[in-house]
Amino acid sequence: xxxxxxxxxxxxxxxxxxxxxxxxxxxxxxxxxxxxxxxxxxxxxxxxxxxxxxxxxxxxxxxxxxxxxxxxxxxxxxxxxxxxxxxxxxxxxxxxxxxxxxxxxxxxxxxxxxxxxxxxxxxxxxxxxxxxxxxxxxxxxxxxxxxxxxxxxxxxxxxxxxxxxxxxxxxxxxxxxxxxxxxxxxxxxxxxxxxxxxxxxxxxxxxxxxxxxxxxxxxxxxxxxxxxxxxxxxxxxxxxxxxxxxxxxxxxxxxxxxxxxxxxxxxxxxxxxxxxxxxxxxxxxxxxxxxxxxxxxxxxxxxxxxxxxxxxxxxxxxxxxxxxxxxxxxxxxxxxxxxxxxxxxxxxxxxxxxxxxxxxxxxxxxxxxxxxxxxxxxxxxxxxxxxxxxxxxxxxxxxxxxxxxxxxxxxxxxxxxxxxxxxxxxxxxxxxxxxxxxxxxxxxxxxxxxxxxxxxxxxxxxxxxxxx
Amino acid sequence: xxxxxxxxxxxxxxxxxxxxxxxxxxxxxxxxxxxxxxxxxxxxxxxxxxxxxxxxxxxxxxxxxxxxxxxxxxxxxxxxxxxxxxxxxxxxxxxxxxxxxxxxxxxxxxxxxxxxxxxxxxxxxxxxxxxxxxxxxxxxxxxxxxxxxxxxxxxxxxxxxxxxxxxxxxxxxxxxxxxxxx
Numbered sequence: 001x002x003x004x005x006x007x008x009x010x011x012x013x014x015x016x017x018x019x020x021x022x023x024x025x026x027x028x029x030x031x032x033x034x035x036x037x038x039x040x041x042x043x044x045x046x047x048x049x050x051x052x053x054x055x056x057x058x059x060x061x062x063x064x065x066x067x068x069x070x071x072x073x074x075x076x077x078x079x080x081x082x083x084x085x086x087x088x089x090x091x092x093x094x095x096x097x098x099x100x101x102x103x104x105x106x107x108x109x110x111x112x113x114x115x116x117x118x119x120x121x122x123x124x125x126x127x128x129x130x131x132x133x134x135x136x137x138x139x140x141x142x143x144x145x146x147x148x149x150x151x152x153x154x155x156x157x158x159x160x161x162x163x164x165x166x167x168x169x170x171x172x173x174x175x176x177x178x179x180x181x182x183x184x185x186x187x188x189x190x191x192x193x194x195x196x197x198x199x200x201x202x203x204x205x206x207x208x209x210x211x212x213x214x215x216x217x218x219x220x221x222x223x224x225x226x227x228x229x230x231x232x233x234x235x236x237x238x239x240x241x242x243x244x245x246x247x248x249x250x251x252x253x254x255x256x257x258x259x260x261x262x263x264x265x266x267x268x269x270x271x272x273x274x275x276x277x278x279x280x281x282x283x284x285x286x287x288x289x290x291x292x293x294x295x296x297x298x299x300x301x302x303x304x305x306x307x308x309x310x311x312x313x314x315x316x317x318x319x320x321x322x323x324x325x326x327x328x329x330x331x332x333x334x335x336x337x338x339x340x341x342x343x344x345x346x347x348x349x350x351x352x353x354x355x356x357x358x359x360x361x362x363x364x365x366x367x368x369x370x371x372x373x374x375x376x377x378x379x380x381x382x383x384x385x386x387x388x389x390x391x392x393x394x395x396x397x398x399x400x401x402x403x404x405x406x407x408x409x410x411x412x413x414x415x416x417x418x419x420x421x422x423x424x425x426x427x428x429x430x431x432x433x434x435x436x437x438x439x440x441x442x443x444x445x446x447x448x449x450x451x452x453x454x455x456x457x458x459x460x461x462x463x464x465x466x467x468x
Numbered sequence: 469x470x471x472x473x474x475x476x477x478x479x480x481x482x483x484x485x486x487x488x489x490x491x492x493x494x495x496x497x498x499x500x501x502x503x504x505x506x507x508x509x510x511x512x513x514x515x516x517x518x519x520x521x522x523x524x525x526x527x528x529x530x531x532x533x534x535x536x537x538x539x540x541x542x543x544x545x546x547x548x549x550x551x552x553x554x555x556x557x558x559x560x561x562x563x564x565x566x567x568x569x570x571x572x573x574x575x576x577x578x579x580x581x582x583x584x585x586x587x588x589x590x591x592x593x594x595x596x597x598x599x600x601x602x603x604x605x606x607x608x609x610x611x612x613x614x615x616x617x618x619x620x621x622x623x624x625x626x627x628x629x630x631x632x633x634x635x636x637x638x639x640x641x642x643x644x645x646x647x648x649x650x
Contacts, residue, residue, distance in 0.1 A: 004540035007547035008609045009500050011586030017500040019594065020605060025507045027499040031514065035522045036491055042526050043484060080530070 074109050077120055081164050081176055082400055084449030087111065090399070092369035094119070100360035102129040105192055108174070112369040113398050116432075116444070117142075117179040119190055121364065125171040130356045131197055135173045137161035138194030138291025138357075139323030144183030144368070153185040180432065183368045192362040193323030194291045196354030202295040204264040205348035210273070213260065214342060219274035219281070221251040227313060233327075234313040245310070251276065252313050252331045253283045261287075265295055265349045271329065275339050279310070282347060283331045289320035295351035299334055302344050309334050322359030374398050375452060375467070383463040387412055393440070395458050395467055401446045402428055402458050409441040416445040419457040419464060426450070476542065479532040487529050494543050498524050498550045504610040505554040508620035511561040520557050524550040592642055593635075599623065600631045604639075607632055 009017065018026040071088065079085040090111045097106035108120040119142075125131040140161060144153035158180040165174035177190060224247060227234075234247055256272025271285035284297055299307045309332040316328030336342055379392045391407040402416060413433075418426045428445035435441045457464040478486030502520040506512035527549055528535070535545045586609075593604045599621060606617045614632065618625040 002539065004544035004548055006540070006544050007497075007501060007551070008586050008611070009497060009504070010541075010543055010547060012500075012590055012609075013587070014496045016587065016590055017496050020590065020609065021500060021503055021507075025503045025514070025517075027496055027503075027517075031499070031518060032495050035495065035518050035525075036488070038518070038522050039487070039491065039525050039529075040484070042522070043487070043529055 070108070074120075077108070077164065077174065077176075078111075081118070081120075081162075082449060083447075084399070087372075087399055087449065090370075090372040092367075094364070094366045094369070096364040096366055098362040098364060099126070100362055101358055102126045103131075103358065103360065103362065105362035105364060107364045107366065110366065110369040111400075112371050113400055114371065114374065114396070114403070115180060115182050116401070117183075117188075117369060119177045119179060119364065119366075121175055121177065121190075123173045123175060123192075123195070123362075129171070129358070131166070131171045131173050133163070133166040133168075133173075134197055134199045134354075135163045135166070135175070136196045136199070136292035136354055137163075137175060137192070138196060140177065140190065140192045142177070142179045142188060142190045144185035144188050145365075146185065146187075154181065154183055186368055188366055188368050190364045190366070192360075194320075194357065194359045196290060196292045196357040198355040199292070199352055200355050202265045202349050202351050202353060204262040204295075204350075205300075205346045206260055206262055206270065208260050208270075208347075209343070210345060210347060211339075211342045213258070213270075214273050214275050214280075214339070217256070217258070217273050219256065219272055220254045221274065221276060221281075222254055223251055224248045227252050227315070234311065236311045237308060239308070240310050243310075247311075250311055250313070250333070252315075252333075253281050255285070255316070255329055256283060262349070265353065267293060267353065268295070268297070268349060270347065275342070278335065278338075280334045280336050280339075280342065281331055282334070283329055285329055286318050286326060289318050289322075289324050289326055290353060290357040291320075291322060291324060292357075293353040295349045295353050297330075297332065297347065298350050299332070299336075299345050299347050307334055307336070307345070320359070322357065372398050372400070373452065377465075377467050379465055381465065383460055383465075385414065385461050390414065390460075392460065392465065395465060397450060397452060397455065397458065397467060399450050399452060401431065401444050402450065403442055403444045404458070404460060406441045406443070408439050409435045413443065414460050416443075417459045418448070418450050418455055419459050420451065420454045421456045422454070425459070473537070476532075476535070476537060479528065479535075482529070482532070487525065490528065490542065490546075491525050494546055495521060495525075497543060498546055501547050501550040502554040502557075504606075505551065505558050509558055509561060512558060516557050516561070517554075520550060520554045523553050527553075589639065592639055596635065600635055603628055603631050604635055 012020065021027075074091050075085040075088045078087045078091070091109040092111065094107040094110045097104060102125065104124045104126060106122045106124070108122060110117060110119045123131065123135070140159055141155065142159060143155045145151060146153055160178040162176050162178070163173055164176055166172070179190070227250075234250070236245070236247070253272040253274050258271055258273065259269050261269035267288045267290060268284050268286050270282060272281075272283035274281040282297070282299070299309075301307060311333040312330065314327035314330045317325065318328040319325045336345060375397045377395045377397070379395055382389045382391045387410065390410060392404055393407050394405040396403040396405070402418060404414070404416065413430045416428050416430070418428060426448045429447040430443060431446040432444045433441065456466065456468055458467050459465070475486055475489060479490065498521050499517060502524075503517045506516050506520065524546055528546065535542060539545070589608065593601055593608070596604065602621065603617055606612045606620070607614070612620070614628045615625055617623070618628045621628070
């Protein structure tokens, strides 16, 4: 195992460090003190509390369901993800597992907070598979299903997946899928279609003189009418509008086969080039579509500055077979002044991609988990803010969230915190927002364990609203 | 308590006092590591440095098991974490001028006769005039490549390389002399 590199700054005294940084950047006593306070507050928010009397009975019952063998691990995972091990009393026993393409997905547990369900799972590499702590979850989905375990009742609005633990010895990644929406059923299924590991940085300039390449092509352009038949879409920025250009004015290159790519990154290549009416057209073709590919083409000048494209269009279709689909061809249109200037530009791909990508179908079928403890308060009160009055209709509090329900939608996020009887305040972060057709709006706040037994107020901006 | 196995043991038991002790010992160092990277961008502020320092120690609190004493000292480990987080922060604020860990190779000091006394080297560098002083600090204390230094200081790469070359000759001679005197 490599040793940690020694940082030369380690060898300097505090006085030398201050001197080195200068007045503008050296750490002041206020900085050091402020960070320490913030650090202690963060730890406090993460620190498990010793007692929750109000839910003690539920704890006994739920632990009996989950089984003591797994209880320690669930506590550890909940401590890591939610910031409180005591939330494990709300763990539901989920037992499904699924193996495909050399990997096994196995459910650990789940908790449900209203329309938000958190499914904890282990993904394990069987013989020869590569997993690592940079696991990227590609395509996944969840839906409520009918009793015959086939009929879709409802699909989730959204899903966020997060890696929370990785065990090198067993090649097991522990992930949490945050499923947002209602199942409208007693049963549900989670499906994983693709994932990837081995993140690689891409900073790859095509080793091609663009001027020569343009000269060597005799590209044919298709007018907007033809593009409309083949195109998936187009987009443009402010500069395009400022020039009073319209999509109908634009032409794009016919699909070409130049195959200009780089050794470092060959998932996408330049397939055609052209210069017409004072504009440079660069067409790229996606050869391989992989989950987590975030390398983007950029045209750069000699100083490395990126020139934004005036207009983009895309057409064709490529299916990865891993639940991913995208346009096969993308075209970028630039104004480089004149064709002579092209020798001053390079074209390349920049960003990240994953070198090990896996597709398959891993499914966890489960009974929809029981909701955790929930307290709902009718408020019907207007609070005054810098943005004007906001009418709070209800507040719903659970051990992991506070949701404020407003009579009318607002376009800004109020500051929300939990205030306890002993005066301590825990700031919460907005996690999601939903506006109903009748204009009512729900705003959900999470980020810390909410000790409901000791909660006195929910504070919205500067106003405290009693919730005891 | 100092950097002892006792401190590490207590960190592994999530002892808040141990974290405070680690913070007391290394906060200025970690601040210097983070601000060295973030101060090179107008898009970054002192608040970004504060956040980076806080993240570094919070990461130690959450995952003390990630520190492996067999691979080196706790302060080296924290410097590594801080550097990585500062780079992420820098890149988030400067999407058109991405920096990579490879831009900070641990090779600069190999240019001097070994072993190098960093304290003395800094004292000598401090006596130089600008912009040579800043170039040398970035090269030998932040281990930035000449290209990165040139970008951050808006200087031609050639000028950075020339100044490094000339200063290195002079510093090598001074450091050798100091070592002989000792």
